[in-house]
Structures are given as C-alpha cells and as structure tokens.
Amino acid sequence: MSDAPKMRYETWRALALWGEEEEAAALEVLRSRSLFRYYGPDLRHRTDAFEAAFCEVTGVAHTVAVSSGTAALTAAMIGLGIPPGAEVIVPGVTFVGSVSAVVAARGVPVFAEVDDSLTLDPAHLEERITGRTWGVMPVHLNNVAADMGPILEVARRHGLRVIEDAAQAAGVSYGGRPVGGLGDAGAFSFQLDKNITAGEGGAVTVSDADVYDRVARYQDQGGQFTTSKGATRGTGDHPPFVGANLRMTELTAAILSAQLPRLVPMCRRLRDVARQVRGETADLPIRWRRLPDEDGSGGDLTLFLDSRLQARALVADLNAAGIPAHTMYQGQPVTANRAVREGRTPWGVEWERPPRLRTSEALLGRSVTIGLGAAMTDEDVDALVIAFRKSYQDITRAQ
Known part of the structure; x- marks a missing residue:
C-alpha cells in the first residue's frame, strides 16, 4: 500500500458544478405546474429551447430530446430506417445499453474488437461486415472520440449507416467537429455521471430532415399523440406509424439547459x-x-x-x-x-x-x-x- 498522503476528491462532472442555476430552472417549471412539454397552466417551452440550444452545441440541424441514452440510440436507428433483423456492428467495449438499443430496434448486434484507443478498431470493423450488415455504432468511450476518420471511410465504402453512441461524450470533438454530428445520427445520455445531467435523459442529433421527422414521431407515439387542441407531431409528409413514448419532460430539459454553457x-x-x-x-x-x-x-x-x-x-x-x-x-x-x-x-x-x-x-x-x-x-x-x-x-x- 502506498504511504503517500491520503487525498480525497469527487469524480462527478456536471453534478459537481450544480448550483443556483439548476435550482432556479427547476423551480420555474415546478411553479408553472407545466411539466409536460406540450401543455399546462403556464407552459415555459423548456424542452423546445433545450433542443435548439443542443443543436448549437453539436453543430447539427435537429435535436430530439428523449428519456434516456438508450432511448436515443433506439430512436436514431428507427429514424434511419433499420430493417428487422439487420446487423449493426458494435464495439466489444461498451455499456450494455448500446446492445439493448439494437435489440429494441429489432436489429441484431455483431461485435468487433477495439484497439488501444479502447474504441472500435476500423480494421476489425471491415472484417465483420457481411451482406446483412446495415449499420455501425462507434462508441465515444469515457470522453474520448472514436477514430471516426477511418471508421467513416469503411462505412461509406460499404454503404453502412453510422450511429454515434456519444452517451459518454457530450462536449467532445473529433477533427474540430463535435461528436454526434459526424455520422448519420448521434445519441447522448444525461444520466447522473455524464457531462450534463438531470439524473436521466437523452438526445438524438441528426441533420437529415426526413430522419428527424421519423425520430421525432417515433419517440412521440408515432406522431399520433393528440392533445386536447388536436395537435400532432410530425410534418404529415409521410404515412403514420405506431411509435413509443420516449419523451423528455420540461423539468429535465430545464435542468439540462442550465448546464449547457x-x-x-x-x-x-x-x-x-x-x-x-x-x-x-x-x-x-x-x-x-x-x-x-x-x-x-x-x-x-x-x-x-x-x-x-x-x-x-x-x-x-x-x-x-x-x-x-x-x-x-x-x-x-x-x-x-x-x-x-x-x-x-x-x-x-x-x-x-x-x-x-x-x-x-x-x-x-x-x-x-x-x-x-x-x-x-x-x-x-x-x-x-x-x-x-x-x-x-x-x-x-x-x-
């Protein structure tokens, strides 16, 4: 055992910096009694504002706020049109939520090696591609971006969709560009030990308008959630489908928004x-x-x-x-x-x-x-x- 002087410090990231801003944001929503993003006695539209602000942070055209990082990955693959039974290549070093999302999207995970970056090995990625491969999920692990240059080169050459698992990497960049905007879609987590947190929550980032429409509708009952005023989600340019409820609350969005700066x-x-x-x-x-x-x-x-x-x-x-x-x-x-x-x-x-x-x-x-x-x-x-x-x-x- 080391006889060096004992030290103690916490490894919390966003949580360590919480203060009056989070309290004020939460109280504003609580006092409004409008915790649902679409209506209430005094709706503050905090989820809409968070989505717009997160677009600025990640450099993408569209953000959809959802309930968790796993929900974000699932919605991203649904938005990109994953076929039933399609294979998605996932690095062997990742949280089980990466695999859970592939399963929830009715895909099949295929596992590839990592290299000494502890992220997806581009060479082994290529070895794992088959005629059934639809996509690849590079994981930006512990605030380090995967080597996206060669990964994207392999993926584009084989016509694969790229879903960035950026759950552990909000605020991280690669080649001067924020992660989550390098592939076809990105997914973030706001669980307790992440770089911004509300205890739970997630976000999908996309640039393609049609993909955004599918993601937005899927996480909101397929876009067929109807309020008392008859409003629906989605553009109406595509046929309706049955989705899920993966929505973010106004309280979650308000707490996250306080941390973005x-x-x-x-x-x-x-x-x-x-x-x-x-x-x-x-x-x-x-x-x-x-x-x-x-x-x-x-x-x-x-x-x-x-x-x-x-x-x-x-x-x-x-x-x-x-x-x-x-x-x-x-x-x-x-x-x-x-x-x-x-x-x-x-x-x-x-x-x-x-x-x-x-x-x-x-x-x-x-x-x-x-x-x-x-x-x-x-x-x-x-x-x-x-x-x-x-x-x-x-x-x-x-x-």
Whole structure:
C-alpha cells in the first residue's frame, strides 16, 4: 500500500458544478405546474429551447430530446430506417445499453474488437461486415472520440449507416467537429455521471430532415399523440406509424439547459488536467490509452499495465491513497454479459454466441482509469500527480 498522503476528491462532472442555476430552472417549471412539454397552466417551452440550444452545441440541424441514452440510440436507428433483423456492428467495449438499443430496434448486434484507443478498431470493423450488415455504432468511450476518420471511410465504402453512441461524450470533438454530428445520427445520455445531467435523459442529433421527422414521431407515439387542441407531431409528409413514448419532460430539459454553457469549458478543463498529469509523469514508462484526437477529448486518464494482476494492484493502491481509480466495466467486454453472450432477448434467442474478443479482453483487463472531477482544484491535481507517481512506481517495481 502506498504511504503517500491520503487525498480525497469527487469524480462527478456536471453534478459537481450544480448550483443556483439548476435550482432556479427547476423551480420555474415546478411553479408553472407545466411539466409536460406540450401543455399546462403556464407552459415555459423548456424542452423546445433545450433542443435548439443542443443543436448549437453539436453543430447539427435537429435535436430530439428523449428519456434516456438508450432511448436515443433506439430512436436514431428507427429514424434511419433499420430493417428487422439487420446487423449493426458494435464495439466489444461498451455499456450494455448500446446492445439493448439494437435489440429494441429489432436489429441484431455483431461485435468487433477495439484497439488501444479502447474504441472500435476500423480494421476489425471491415472484417465483420457481411451482406446483412446495415449499420455501425462507434462508441465515444469515457470522453474520448472514436477514430471516426477511418471508421467513416469503411462505412461509406460499404454503404453502412453510422450511429454515434456519444452517451459518454457530450462536449467532445473529433477533427474540430463535435461528436454526434459526424455520422448519420448521434445519441447522448444525461444520466447522473455524464457531462450534463438531470439524473436521466437523452438526445438524438441528426441533420437529415426526413430522419428527424421519423425520430421525432417515433419517440412521440408515432406522431399520433393528440392533445386536447388536436395537435400532432410530425410534418404529415409521410404515412403514420405506431411509435413509443420516449419523451423528455420540461423539468429535465430545464435542468439540462442550465448546464449547457458550462459543458465545453468543463471538458477543456478536464482535458488540461489529463494533459498535466501525463506531462508530469512523462519520465515514467507509462503506456497511456491512445487518443484519436487529444485536442477534442473531454479528459481521460487511462493507462495499460503488463497484466490484469498488476492492474488490480494499481487500482487498489490508488484507491488506498484516496485516488478514485477502476478498471472500466470490471475488465469485461459487453459480450461477457450472459444475456448478450447467449443472444437472449424478450422475444427469444436472436443470435448465436459471439466469438471471443481476445484483443478487447486483454486491453480492457489490463487498463486502469483514474477518475477526474469537474471540481478538482490545482492543489488536487498536484496531489494526484504525487500520489499516482508513487503508486505506479511501487506497483510496477514490485511486479
């Protein structure tokens, strides 16, 4: 165990910066008694305003606010017209919600390896394409954008739809462009530990007007939700269809809107913290996670050790020193989930057991992620560097 001075800091991002703005926004909606986005005694139209503001942040023409990140992924694929049974390639390192969304859209997930960025390996993506492949879902993991240049090149060459899972990457960019606007559709989550949060919530970002129309209608009962005044959702240019209820509330939108001005500066600050830590430990033989676009990341400190045993030892030592650290997804790819492994869905077994993703397993199992918090002070960062240096040296020498 490290004998460095103990430190304590929280790894919350948006939540760490909550204050009077969120309280005022929530109270405004509560006092209006109009929590539903379409009507009420004193409707404030906060969901409409959030959608417009999020378009500005992501650089897209259209945003549809929904109830969760998984709902956003599902609605995005429905909006893009996924056929029943179509295959969608998903990286093996992701949250199970990526797979859940494919299943909810009646698609079939196909799993591909990640590379040392812990995001989708463009070379293995191409190997997994078959005549049944309809789309690909690159995941921007832990505030690092996937390597979208080669991914998009492969996808366009094979005529695949690209659905960006940006649940963990609001405010992150790639090649100077915000994630969520690089493929055919993007999906964001606003769950509690995300870059902006209302505890739950999500958003779909698209540029194509017809796709937007389908997404907007699907998450709103197919566009056939009729208010007491007879209003409906959708342009009316396309035949109606039965959809789902995945709507965002006015309260959620108001709380999220209060945080949007802080999003990009917060990501910049966390990116600078990560750079400082890497820079001040540059004399050590650390193998850091590769960042496809370091300038656009939102702050990630992930390194690879020589073995799973060494990674577990470093996590334990860092935690003992007061540094929040973990191995993402407990070192297991999403295919380790029993339901995913066995292809079990609510309507039966839909796919055969996927092959082992040995590269992904090896990389993930040997990884250690150090959590960074939006409220970290310069003193916290200095203490982190000292404690991390000692733990890393102690563990790697001992092993």
